[in-house]
Amino acid sequence: MTVTSTPLLSVSGLVKRFPGVMALQGVDFEVRAGEVHCLLGQNGAGKSTLIKVLSGAHRPDEGEIRWQGEIAEFGSPTAAMRSGVAAMYQELDLVAGLSVADNVFLGHELSTMGFTRRAEARRRTRALLDRLGHPDIPPDRDVGRLSVAHQQVVSMARALSLDSKLLIMDEPSAVLDPDEVRILFGVIRELTAHGVAVVYISHRMAEIREIGDRVTVLKDGRTVATGLSAREVRTSELIGLMTGRVLENVFPHREPVDPAAPEVLVVRGLADGDRFSGVDLTVRAGEVVGLAGLVGSGRSEILETIYGARKPAEGTVEVEGRKLRPGSVGAAVRAGMGLCPEERKSQGLLLDQAVYRNITVSSLPSFARFGFLDDRTERARSSLLTEALDVRPPGVDRVVRGLSGGNQQKVVLARWLLRECRVLLLDEPTRGVDVGARSEIYELIRDLAARGVAVVVVSSDVEEVLGLADRVLVVCEGRVVHEGPSGEIDESRVLDLVMEGHAA
Amino acid sequence: MSEDTAVTPTNRPVPVKESQSTVSALLSSAAGRNTGLVVALVLLCLAGVVTAGDRFADVDNVLTILRLAAVIGVVSVGMTFVITGGGIDLSVGAIVALSSVWATTLATQGLANSTHWIVMVFTALAVGGACGLVNGVLIAYGRVVAFIATLASLAAARGLAEIISNRKTQIVNVPGFAAFFDASVLGVPVLVVIFAVVAAAGWVLLNRTTFGRRTFAVGGNPEAARLAGIDVRRHTVLLYTLLGLCCGLAAVMLIARTTTGSATHGGLYELDAIAAVVIGGTLLSGGRGTIAGTVFGVLIFTTLSNVFTLNNLSISAQAVAKGAIIVVAVLLQQRLARRSGV
Numbered sequence: 001m002t003v004t005s006t007p008l009l010s011v012s013g014l015v016k017r018f019p020g021v022m023a024l025q026g027v028d029f030e031v032r033a034g035e036v037h038c039l040l041g042q043n044g045a046g047k048s049t050l051i052k053v054l055s056g057a058h059r060p061d062e063g064e065i066r067w068q069g070e071i072a073e074f075g076s077p078t079a080a081m082r083s084g085v086a087a088m089y090q091e092l093d094l095v096a097g098l099s100v101a102d103n104v105f106l107g108h109e110l111s112t113m114g115f116t117r118r119a120e121a122r123r124r125t126r127a128l129l130d131r132l133g134h135p136d137i138p139p140d141r142d143v144g145r146l147s148v149a150h151q152q153v154v155s156m157a158r159a160l161s162l163d164s165k166l167l168i169m170d171e172p173s174a175v176l177d178p179d180e181v182r183i184l185f186g187v188i189r190e191l192t193a194h195g196v197a198v199v200y201i202s203h204r205m206a207e208i209r210e211i212g213d214r215v216t217v218l219k220d221g222r223t224v225a226t227g228l229s230a231r232e233v234r235t236s237e238l239i240g241l242m243t244g245r246v247l248e249n250v251f252p253h254r255e256p257v258d259p260a261a262p263e264v265l266v267v268r269g270l271a272d273g274d275r276f277s278g279v280d281l282t283v284r285a286g287e288v289v290g291l292a293g294l295v296g297s298g299r300s301e302i303l304e305t306i307y308g309a310r311k312p313a314e315g316t317v318e319v320e321g322r323k324l325r326p327g328s329v330g331a332a333v334r335a336g337m338g339l340c341p342e343e344r345k346s347q348g349l350l351l352d353q354a355v356y357r358n359i360t361v362s363s364l365p366s367f368a369r370f371g372f373l374d375d376r377t378e379r380a381r382s383s384l385l386t387e388a389l390d391v392r393p394p395g396v397d398r399v400v401r402g403l404s405g406g407n408q409q410k411v412v413l414a415r416w417l418l419r420e421c422r423v424l425l426l427d428e429p430t431r432g433v434d435v436g437a438r439s440e441i442y443e444l445i446r447d448l449a450a451r452g453v454a455v456v457v458v459s460s461d462v463e464e465v466l467g468l469a470d471r472v473l474v475v476c477e478g479r480v481v482h483e484g485p486s487g488e489i490d491e492s493r494v495l496d497l498v499m500e501g502h503a504a
Numbered sequence: 505m506s507e508d509t510a511v512t513p514t515n516r517p518v519p520v521k522e523s524q525s526t527v528s529a530l531l532s533s534a535a536g537r538n539t540g541l542v543v544a545l546v547l548l549c550l551a552g553v554v555t556a557g558d559r560f561a562d563v564d565n566v567l568t569i570l571r572l573a574a575v576i577g578v579v580s581v582g583m584t585f586v587i588t589g590g591g592i593d594l595s596v597g598a599i600v601a602l603s604s605v606w607a608t609t610l611a612t613q614g615l616a617n618s619t620h621w622i623v624m625v626f627t628a629l630a631v632g633g634a635c636g637l638v639n640g641v642l643i644a645y646g647r648v649v650a651f652i653a654t655l656a657s658l659a660a661a662r663g664l665a666e667i668i669s670n671r672k673t674q675i676v677n678v679p680g681f682a683a684f685f686d687a688s689v690l691g692v693p694v695l696v697v698i699f700a701v702v703a704a705a706g707w708v709l710l711n712r713t714t715f716g717r718r719t720f721a722v723g724g725n726p727e728a729a730r731l732a733g734i735d736v737r738r739h740t741v742l743l744y745t746l747l748g749l750c751c752g753l754a755a756v757m758l759i760a761r762t763t764t765g766s767a768t769h770g771g772l773y774e775l776d777a778i779a780a781v782v783i784g785g786t787l788l789s790g791g792r793g794t795i796a797g798t799v800f801g802v803l804i805f806t807t808l809s810n811v812f813t814l815n816n817l818s819i820s821a822q823a824v825a826k827g828a829i830i831v832v833a834v835l836l837q838q839r840l841a842r843r844s845g846v
Contacts, residue, residue: 309731333733347731350724352791361721362732364714371713415732 006069008033008197009054009085009166014063016049022221023049027063029216029226031166036188036198038208038230041218042242042404042434047201050218051168054199055087056080078107084165088155088172096144101125103143104158128157133183149175149295156184160191167191168199173207174431177294177460178495185211203434205235217241243436251439251467252446254288261285264454265337265423266318267306273313275301276478283423283454288445290469290486291458292494298478299458300342303425306456307339308332319423333362335423338416340409342427342458348412349400356382356396359414385414389444406430406437413444424448426457430464442468462494474498540836541784541800544829548807556814565810567693573806574699575757576776580798581706582750583777587786588710588793589743590723591643591650595657596751596777599635600770602665603628603755608674608765621681624759629752635661636748640741658774665767674765685760695757702753707795719743723790779826780805783833804829 010030016023024046031037041047052058054065056074065072067083074080080087094103101121110117110124125139134153137146143154152175159167173181188198188211202208208215212230216223217238224241261284271277276298283289293299304310306317311327318324319335341347350358356375359382360367367378382396389410391403400411409429416424426445430438445468449455459465465472466486474482474497482489482497552560559565579596586593606612607628616623635657642653676682689697710716721729722739730736751770759765782788783804784797805826812822 307731329730329733330735339731341728341731346725347727349728350721350791352724353720357717357720361717361729361734364717368714371715372708373712373714373717375712 007031007066008068010066011054012064012066014050014053014065015061016046016053016058017061024053024060025221026223027218027221028223031197031199033165033197034192034195035213036192036200036211036230038212038215039199039201039218040208040215040238040242042406042436045218045242045434046221047218048170049221051087051089051170051199051201054080054166055085055168057087081108081162081164084162085168086159086162086164086166087168087170088159089170094143094151094155094158096142098143099140100129100137100143100146100154100157101139103154104128104139104161106158108162124161125157128160129153131160132156132187133180147296149177149180152176153180156187160187164196166197166199168201170201171203171432172200173202173204175295177296181207203432203438205238219243239436242434252443254446254470255450257284257287257470259284261287261452262320264320265306265456266316268316268318270302270305270315270317271313272301272305272310276305276475279315279480281306281456281473281480283456285422285452285454286449287471288449288455288457288469290465290472291456291475292462292465292472292498293458293460293475294498295460297475297498299475300427302475303339303427303456303458304341306332307337307425309339333419336419336421337423337425338362338419338421339425340412340416340427340429342431344405344408344412344432349408351401352399354397355386355391355400355403355411358400358411359385359396359418362415363419381418382414385417386410389414389417390440404434404437405432406434406441409433409437409441410444413441417448421453423454424456426455428459429457430459430461462491462498466491466494538785538796538800540833541797541804544833545800545804545807548804548811552807552811552814556811559814560811565814567696569803569806569810570696570699571693571761572809573802574693574695575754575761576773576780576806577699577799577802578702578750578754578757579747579773580777580780580802581702581795582747583781584706584784584786584793584795584798585710585719586743586747587778587781587788588723588790589719589740590726590790591740591743592778592788593639593654593744593747594651594774595635595639595654595661596747597770597773598658598661598665599632599748599751600755600758600773601767602635602661602668603631603752604759604765604769605665605669605674605767606631606765607755608676608759609668610674613676613678616678616681621678621684624676624678624681625756628755628759629749632748632750632752632755633745634748636745636751637741639748640744643744644737644740662767669765669767671767673768676759676763676765682760682763685757695761698753698757702750703795703799710793710795715739715742720791720793723787723793725791776805779830783830 007030012028014024014027027046027050039047039050049058053060054074056077056079059075065074072083074083074085095106098106104125105121110121122139129135129137129139132153134150137150137153143151146154152172156172172184176184192198200212208230215228215230215233215238216226218224219242263282264285265281265283267279267281270279279302281289291299291302301310305312308324308327308329308331316323317326319337322335324335325331345351350361356379360378364373367374379396386394386396391407391410400408403411429445430441433441445455445457457465457468466489469486472484472486472489472494473480474494476498579600583593583596607624612624612627639654639657642648643650646653685694687694710719718729718734718739721732721734722736726736755769758769780801781798784794784801786793786797808825808829809822812825
């Protein structure tokens with residue numbers, strides 16, 4: 001590593017223990033002023049813990065943090081903030097019920113003698129949001145009423161408002177659409193040109209190549225490589241470093257779908273009277289159909305309406321020829337439908353409960369005799385599934401909260417595997433899932449299809465939709481604008497369609 | 505199924521005796537939670553023996569404590585379900601009062617005398633269950649916040665009880681009824697037996713049945729439960745109805761103990777029940793609940809009252825001590841929970 005001048009931040013031998021777990025066990029890296037330093041690693045490699053240590057939310061147990069050459073101790077988030085470190089967490093840290101402007105300046109309110117300068121705060125919030133390409137977000141709006149993507153923008157505005165020297169961004173692009181990512185990158189470039197350093201975390205290789213300067217790779221709480229050139233290092237090398245193995249092909253091989261296979265899911269003229277209308281969709285047994293679209297295009301709403309979690313204004317959903325009662329999740333589940341929701345943590349999992357309880361929650365009656373549960377069988381059947389899916393660490397009595405994103409997703413999948421469902425709806429199945437676990441989940445989805453399940457996958461990752469699905473539907477502003485085999489369309493065409501009529 | 509999938513070393517923090525640490529964490533949190541309660545109860549009993557001597561350590565006194573604990577205990581077991589399911593019910597005391605009044609009107613007693621005393625029991629259960637049902641429907645389908653809905657029921661049920669009873673205490677004069685509930689089984693008063701049966705049934709229902717499992721799911725993450733195919737609204741109604749039935753049963757027990765029905769029965773039961781549930785270790789935000797803890801919570805509060813009464817200390821002093829116990833218990837719990845890494 002060549003050190004031209006004193007690095008802005010340098011970290012050596014960082015160790016952080018939690019009860020029963022060594023989250024960090026020797027992290028070294030340094031960040032220079034004006035660079036974008038990418039942090040890479042699988043879920044659970046220790047990235048989030050590292051960020052929390054750097055931003056003062058956790059105290060390290062061992063190791064040294066130097067800030068502009070001086071030994072620094074960030075005892076609290078406020079101390080870190082004062083030194084000039086701002087972090088944007090993946091779990092949004094906004095207070096619903098407060099306005100956008102209040103959130104942006106929360107903790108460092110603009111005030112004169114204890115009186116908040118509200119007009120000034122609004123004005124500066126307005127300027128920050130404009131700079132982030134979002135003149136459409138009103139500074140007075142309650143943050144809780146914004147979309148997730150817009151909340152992310154507010155969270156960015158908050159980090160920018162601190163005028164910090166080091167900005168830490170934990171997967172900022174996860175909920176942004178391509179346009180917004182472009183604007184975000186513009187802002188990052190502008191910041192680095194002024195000497196601000198950015199620590200950037202993302203699972204998307206293309207982003208790292210585009211915006212990153214150097215890369216540090218973490219594995220099992222340790223630095224396994226640091227100071228790699230973001231533009232020159234080979235993807236396979238990075239994946240190899242992260243996983244400790246060589247990855248051949250991300251997407252599994254797929255067999256052509258039997259054209260005579262029965263139509264399992266038939267959706268006709270579905271509309272919710274607001275976000276989408278006129279959606280027709282047919283999925284055969286063994287087929288994977290992908291829905292591509294931007295955040296806010298209505299794709300998640302379509303999926304939730306098919307599942308009965310939202311009431312349709314018109315249209316019908318049929319499973320194996322039987323029409324479902326509209327707006328009833330119970331009816332959908334009984335007919336053999338399963339949903340892996342977009343927000344895994346808030347919509348999918350019982351975070352503080354054991355793995356096996358999360359798996360059996362949708363099939364409790366099959367484990368019960370006269371309402372009494374046989375939890376030995378529950379555990380046994382769940383164990384078979386978690387072993388087959390390679391959920392790590394093993395053990396069905398483990399609390400789900402402690403698992404990584406990929407393993408949590410496998411638990412949700414196991415729930416529907418257990419029910420042997422006929423139709424599986426997957427909303428962003430690999431959001432927050434690292435590269436290695438991602439290909440396992442793809443494999444699993446193909447596997448299910450091979451056994452005759454009809455699968456619908458929603459994703460904002462076009463490459464994922466094309467690689468995984470047999471047929472692709474492109475959704476734009478609540479309408480299906482294209483339908484066809486995934487082999488007959490390429491990524492740029494899908495992106496064109498996705499954007500069509502969008503924010504022209 | 506995916507044996508052919510290459511093995512990924514996904515997210516393995518550090519193999520620090522994983523299974524062992526989980527087991528020991530579970531043990532220490534389960535035992536730890538109840539140990540604290542057992543220790544508190546033992547300390548209270550010691551205090552009782554030291555300050556009141558034989559008057560405390562007397563069999564009759566112990567039975568008195570248990571008889572007092574039985575009524576609020578039955579309500580608290582029901583409350584454990586509602587709180588575990590993510591709700592709260594402030595109207596339990598008022599429901600007890602209304603049920604006790606309705607079951608002891610001249611009309612009901614007349615019917616009971618001409619048929620069978622069990623009519624009074626069914627009346628109380630029906631009134632309690634109906635009140636719970638109304639609460640549940642208001643909360644689940646009317647989308648009224650539980651706190652507000654049951655606050656309204658509190659006022660309405662108490663008022664209705666006053667109207668029906670004309671604010672008079674209604675003496676029970678049904679021989680069979682009194683004879684049955686005053687009896688003992690192997691030296692244990694029937695009221696205490698009822699409490700024991702309700703607690704045991706509650707434990708089984710919460711920990712061994714589909715209904716119980718769904719209660720944890722609904723309280724832990726209602727949205728996830730809904731998307732997993734659980735009818736969250738129906739389950740919520742069932743939870744409040746169950747609590748209503750418990751209140752009806754408690755009313756029967758209270759009628760038996762006092763030989764009266766009255767609109768003033770069950771005063772502040774809501775606070776006593778919630779306090780017992782919470783110091784027992786049930787999470788007020790839902791998703792975690794323990795019947796054993798609740799039973800200990802009830803016994804602790806009742807024993808405390810008994811010790812204070814035996815020492816001729818005022819009700820006000822009792823209230824202060826109760827408050828202190830709640831705070832200490834919650835602080836202890838948090839400490840234990842943090843240590844076991846939950």
